[in-house]
Amino acid sequence: MAAEEGLLLNISEDWTPPGSGQAERKKFPGCSRARQRRGTPKQTKGTKRKFQGASEGPPPKQKNEISLPPANVKEIERNVRGKTEGLISSKKNPAVNTNDGQVERPFIKTSSLFKNNPEIPEIHRAMVKQIREKVFTSDSFHELGLHPHLISTISTVLKMSSMTSVQKQSIPSLLEGRDVLVRSQTGSGKTLAYCIPVVQSLQAMKSRIQRSDGPYALVLVPTRELALQSFDTIQKLLKPFNWIVPGVLMGGEKRKSEKARLRKGINILISTPGRLVDHIKSTKNIHFSRIQWLIIDEADRILDLGFEKDITVILNAINSQCENRQNVLLSATLTEGVTRLADISLHNPISISVSDETCEQAIKVFKAAREAGHLHTSAEPDGFAVPEKLQQHVTLVPSKLKLVTLAAFLLGRCEFEKKQKLIVFFSSCELVEFYYHLFLQTLLGNSKAPASGQSPSASSRLKFLRLHGNMEQEERTTVFQEFSQSKSGILLCTMMKLSLRG
Template identity: 30%
Template sequence: MSDFSSLGLADWLIKQCKQLGINKPTPVQENCMPPILEGRDCLGCAKTGSGKTAAFVLPVLQKLSQDPYGIFCLVLTPTRELAYQIAEQFRVIGKPLGLRDCIVVGGMDMVTQSLELSRQPHVVVATPGRLADHIRSSNTFSLKRIQFLIMDEADRLLEQGCTDFTKDLEVILGALPAKRQTLLFSATLTDTLQELQSLTMNKPFFWESKSETRTVEELDQRYILAPEKIKDAYLVHLIQNFTDQHSDWSIIIFCKTCKDCQILTMMLRKFNFPTISLHSMMKQKVRFANLSKFKASVYKILIATDVASRGLDIPTVQVVINHNTPGLPKIYIHRVGRTARAGRNGVSITMVTQYDIHLVHAIEEQTQSKLKEYEVEEKDVLKILTQVNVTRRECEIRLEATDFDEKKEVHKRKQLILEGKDPEMEAKRKAELEKIKKHKKKFKERVQESVLQQQAEQRQRSLLKKKRRLEQKKAKLEAK
């Protein structure tokens, strides 16, 4: 492995890296930084926790130091928390430059953000939705002179799903100059590679980690086979064991929905565990505050939805628990990547029900590694089962009393309005789609019924034919 000076990095940046305890480049930095410094576009795909952020922060700061002006670099990320983390890295490493950065994310005051953008910061770190809103509604800033466009977690930004960034990205790309360097990074990049390559123009350099496994060697990957109704008791037992044995460890628990996240937080607090939550139904200021408290080890347990699964770097996290088996292998890769970062060891435990076996096989196939069973004394779990189930039910009743489901609907309506959609029209469209689905289902059922009926009639006719033939044979034999 080479050192930073042989990669063409300036002395002041090497000094900054040493002060931060970064002495040697990681493979992704070693391979991607020289082409970026040469002015080429770059697509980097490496495991979680392998130093991808520094691989683009260092070359950008070196180029900025040669010709400092604003706005020099735009970084797009899928989540608000990740945007703050990237901005922090720029700020820390770029301190000798007097770097000015601006974070543009949803949930924060738009007027304040507009003022910051008008002051021409060197680096803008943004989520696509809010930046697109600023471009549509404001003319106080321009992105026409930017040198770098960086997409962190690029596959998530470009995939089409429940959070589709396509329209917002079209607005942003339309506001950028054609002549620029485009850098794309992720841990799971290959799925959308063709789409990504269409965004790059300057002799794109592609580097992917050669390792067969998609997760780091330092990660101990385990599973617990537990029926759905006993899952929570297993979770409480696990946390009790970890906190008894390692009081300094931090734990992240991932769950499927905001409601599950809220209920589990309330439940674990009832068992006196220092627990805090993070999900999209919370106000943005509360989300940042909770994350800061977890990073500072004020709370040792964070229960989160997948808003925390990408990019977040918290060195104290030793254990990641998947309360549900992720439906997609790449969600699993990002979740478990919150531990065992930068060469440290870590444990991931996935709770698998009898319905999730096929999902585990898909994860093992994608990661090229086998999940081992985590040994648990079932009799210890059964001791606390009744208490856990009663506590969970109490928490569910308390949550229902706060109109959580109604707030969720209001939140959905608010999101649709922010996206420029009419909630009433969307509801009608959804209802129409449901009708079409029902009609299709009924039609399919009728077709299947008629096919089955025809098959039954065909069988009946063939049986009658066979019967007649047998009777004719019998009559002939009797006549002889």
């Protein structure tokens, strides 16, 4: 009807009813000019006012007026209405029969999402060797001479019976009181590598530790999530030794409650660098006079996040109160910054790197392949180690296909493989929120309960979680623990806010 009204309105503008001066001027545009040349007098104000006040009706018809009979008007309206109905009906039907008997299909505009895509350029990347570390060994914790209660806690609570490679090499050196620089991949057991010696040495002290003594061990970690994970590990190891009190300081928590815990006393203090510097400057009852252990965990991440100045402030505060201590520095990579930090904080350290032997073998294989002519590069390859069960996927697609490609990849993984834990990294918090809410509405919006005898669909197995810096600390902690404890799930997060260990 909208089309009919528009057409009728255009026609009624061209045709005017009888008795209208506009019709005359429109049909015979020369009449008004001829009348002006003849000197036809205009209406005076009195005449005009008299005519406006009269109520007899329209003015009398002029001689040259041309009018159409009412029957012609009705025929025009019927013809126009028939044409518009034909147009509307042809839009509804997918095909229209013409007079020649041929079938004309209307033009259908298709989306160009999967058409006219630019060619993906070939990216020339440097030669990188992937190092596979041997994570587990056959050696048991019983061989280390630990306290029986500590060995029982490791086997019953942590459910570990054999040591990893990094634990086998680092724990004996730490129990001897040496400074150690540990380089090993993420997920290789570096947390227990320093937690077990710390607990063993503190519980073996002749005079029992009091809570009011303050911190005996300080552990620095880059992120809040890693601080919570390290705190949880130490708390489990301290179950048989309840007189040793652990504590955690991190951003997002109430500073007043943290000051109260420091006032009561914390023996093993786990903190992020920025929060600890804040307490050093503002809290008077924090002291490091009894510090025996200083552990800097994930040193490369701490430097990447810009905490180098904070580490300098912390080291100066500790050195001014206590110089005799044991230092441990752990990192997944050995960068120039980590080396410089090791020179400042460690004294005659023992360097432990699980991937040294594997790295040497990989370099030999690389050189042999280059000499045989299979490789055309002269530079030595960069090496990195990743966990064996971790799979990383890289796909180069046009910008407009990133969304559908990611959705298809997630659906395919959850449909054909069970117990999948996937992590998707984004560049900003806004992108995490956008993809999180979009996938909840599209991939989970139409999921229904499967009927009896049918396997559950992929959408019913999807479980989306998000983690980024704009979330409240309580919500971030809940998401972190839920993803760590679950056997399946898809975590959408930013790179800087995730630091997990397997």
